[in-house]
Amino acid sequence: MSALDIRNVTKAYGPTTVLDDISLRAESNEFIAFLGPSGCGKTTLLRMVAGLETVDSGQIHIGGQRIDELAPGxxxxxxxxxxxxxxxHMTIRENMAFGLKNIKISKTEIDARIAEAARILEIEPFLDKKPGQLSGGQKQRVAIGRAIVKKPDIFLFDEPLSNLDAALRMRTRLELAQLRRRLKATMILVTHDQVEAMTLADRIVVMYGRKIQQVGTPMEIYGQPANRFVASFVGSPPMNFMPVTVTGTPSVVTLRDGTVLTTAIANLPESASWELGLRPENVRVNDTGVSAKVEFVERLGERALIYARLSDGTAITAEDVGLSRLTIGDEVHLSIDAQAAHLFDADGRGYHAEAA
Amino acid sequence: MLSAKAKTQFGNFLFVAPYLFVFAWLLVWPLMSGMGLSLFKADLFGGATFVGFENYARLMSDPVFLQAVGNTFLFVLLCVPPLAIIPLLLALLLNRSTRTAAFFRGVFFSSSVLSVTIVTLIWRMVLIPDGGFVANILAVFGLPPIPFFSDPGIVMGSMAIITVWWCLGLPMMLYLSALQQVPQDIYEAAALDNSRWWTTLTRITLPSISRTVVLVVIMQCVLQFQLFGQPQLITQGGPNGASRPIVLFIFEVGFRRWDIGYAAAASQILFAIILLVTLGQYLLSRKRTGDA
Known part of the structure; x- marks a missing residue:
């Protein structure tokens, strides 16, 4: 029995469909991340599970019980x-107790649960303060604490880290991962930040254009993107896409500038056109290889990103060492690890090397 | 030589000077001269003699004035609670973005734009025992008409009904704007916290708009202590002074009997009453909301 079972759910606002026939299962104690760009419907889907949005058609079950017709609480x-x-206007303690009082839980039980949550989240010093006296990070802990004391079947996180500054976001992300280990509960996180999704989730649900694009572990999503959208959305900097012609099997491809690459992808179907997908870490500046002209250099410290153009004008992003001396206008050679390449057919469907 | 800081400050002062001048001329000066005037026995067209606090002493033993003070307090007590509660209920009902809600917001606010003359004309037609709207309805059920304006025990209640109808638009708008300031996600959190309608109202909504509730109550007290037009136009303070508020007393003393020193003294007492009530409410509300 799944902890969460979303069956053929559809949602429209007037004539605009935001979620189209979505089905998804989450197992008990699983951490699922809904990942996608703004407006892809991920928050709407989360709010439908919470009961803050109605379901137009389809069903949602939690622990085997149908819940889409129940009140949020x-x-x-x-x-x-x-x-x-x-x-x-309530103290932190009252904030956490509010939901428990409403379902008539005894005072001793409420106190015990608040004490336990406050200990886990290290918010004991703030219990008698009001939210206005707390910093963003402290408020976030209280918000998590208010969820913990309810002992829910499923935790729902709606972009919980997006309001925090970069340093705090990283620390809170780590804490969230540790908390998850301690609580052993099913969790769903909505985020547009792929790093959050990659580091926290057991499985990622990539959403775009009213549909689920791919469901998989972080490494499946990264290594075997189901389609061009997933490949372009996950990974930073984004994957390089280059039009190619497939000229042999196992798939030998030819770039527009004439470079011939041998990929490890077998059994390609027929397609009107093909695109090669290469992550920048698989394209490295070298002494030999495809020649290109540097257009821009981004120095990140431990590595440098080289934005260049092949002789036929195709844009390509490559990686170089952190101490790269390259400057704009330099002619470079790029060595391409074709074994790690992906191919996308005319419909955007992805094909990958077996071992990847 | 002026220092740079002093120059800047003088420049700043120039910006507020026009306002300060008008404020001092039209508000501070009349207030002060009114206070001064209350210490004189003065005629509107004659000389003035300094009498110290004699006007105040006279007021304290003037049964007409004391009755007017009682009437005014009764009126405020009858008026302000409904003017704090009914607009709140309306705002809660109409705080949504449907066309119907927008229409009714307009309807309930429309009475506020009428002048007191129109308001009293309308309500005279409604309440007058001789062929008024209410009397006609009562007649259908075979009941006698209610003497809304001629029974000393009822007349202030009638004034209160008229005033509530007239004045509820502005508090409703204030409540609506306060309600729209409350973040929607708090209500969503409350829904997930199993909060029922009543709990949400008392534990979430009301605490969130408490400042506006205080504002409405203070504003309505200040306004309703100055009741004048309704009794002046409908009953002229009758029957037997039962609907004469303080301002009507001041008007009669000052502009019918021309005893402006005495009228000024009564004005100062009204001013003091309003000031005390307002301060009291403000302090009470600060104490109750605590240090939040």
Whole structure:
């Protein structure tokens, strides 16, 4: 029995369909991330699980029970909101107790649960303060604490880290991962940040254009992107895409500038056109290889990103060592690791080497 | 030589000077001269004699004035609670983005734009025992008409009904704008926290708009202590002074009997009452909301 079972769910606002026939299962204690660009419907899907949006058609089950017709409070879920949504006039303790009082849990039990959550999240010193007196990171912990005390079947996180500054975001991400290990609960995280999704989730659900594009472990998503969108969305800097012609099997491809590459991808079907997908880490500046002209250099410290153009004008991003001396206008040679390449057919479907 | 800082400050002062001048001329000066005037026995067209606090002493033993003070307090007590609560209920009902809600927001606000003359004309037609709207309805059920304006025990209630109808638009708008300031996600969090309608209202909504509630109550107290037009136009303070508020007393003393020193003294007492009530409410509300 799945912890969460979303069956053929559809949602439209007026004439605009935002979610089209979405089905998804999450197992018990699994951490799932909904990843996608703004407006892909990921938050809407989360809010439908929470009961904050209605379901136009389809069903949602939690622990085997159908919940899409229940009130939000009766679904056994707890949500951490993007802007925390703490009650500003209540103390932190009252914020955490509010939901428990409403379902008539005894005072001793409430106190025990708050004490436990406060200990885990290290928010004991703030319990009698009000949200306005807390920093963003502290509010975020309180919001998580308010979810923990409810002992929900599923935790829902709506972009919980997007309001924090970069340093705090990284620390909170780590804490969230540790918390997850300690709580052993099913968690769903909505994010547009691929690093969050990659580092926290057991499985990532990549969403785009009203549909689920791919469901898989972080390494499956990264290594075997189901289609061109997933390949371009996951990975930073994004994957290089170059039009190629397939000229042999196992797939030998020819770039527009005439370079011939032998990939490890077998059994390609017929397609009107092909695109080669290469991650920048598989294209390195070298003494020999494809020649290209440097257009821009981004020095990141431990590595440098080289934005260049092949002789036929195709844009390509390559990696060089952190101490790269390249400057704009330099002629370079790029060695391409064709064994790690991906191919995308005319419909955008991805094909990968077996071992990848 | 002026220092650079002093120059800047003088420049800043020039910007507020026009306002300060008008404020001092039209508000501070009349207030002060009114206070001064209250210490004189003065006639509107004659000389003035300094009498110290005698006007105040006279007021304290003037049964007409004391009755007017009582009437005014009764009116405020009858008026302000409904003017704090009914607009809140309306705002809660109409705080949504449908066309119907927008229409009714307009309807309930429309009475506020009418002048007191129109308001009293309308309500005279509604309440007058001789062929008024209410009397006609009562007659259908075979009941006698209610003397809304001629029974001393009822007349202030009638004034309160008229005033509530007239004045509820602005508090409703204030409540609506306060409600729209409350972040929607707090309500969503409350829904996930199993909060029922009543709990959400009392634990989430009301605390979130408490400042506006205080503002509405203070504003309505200040306004309703100055009741004048409604009794002046409908009953002229009758029957037997039962609907004469303080401002009507001041008007009669000052502009009918021309005893402006005495009227000024009554004005100062009204000013003091309003100031005390306002301050009291402000302090009370600060204490209750604590250090938040």
């Amino acid at each position: 009766e679904r056994g879920v707890a949500m951490v909101f993007q802007h925390y949504a703490l009650y500003p």
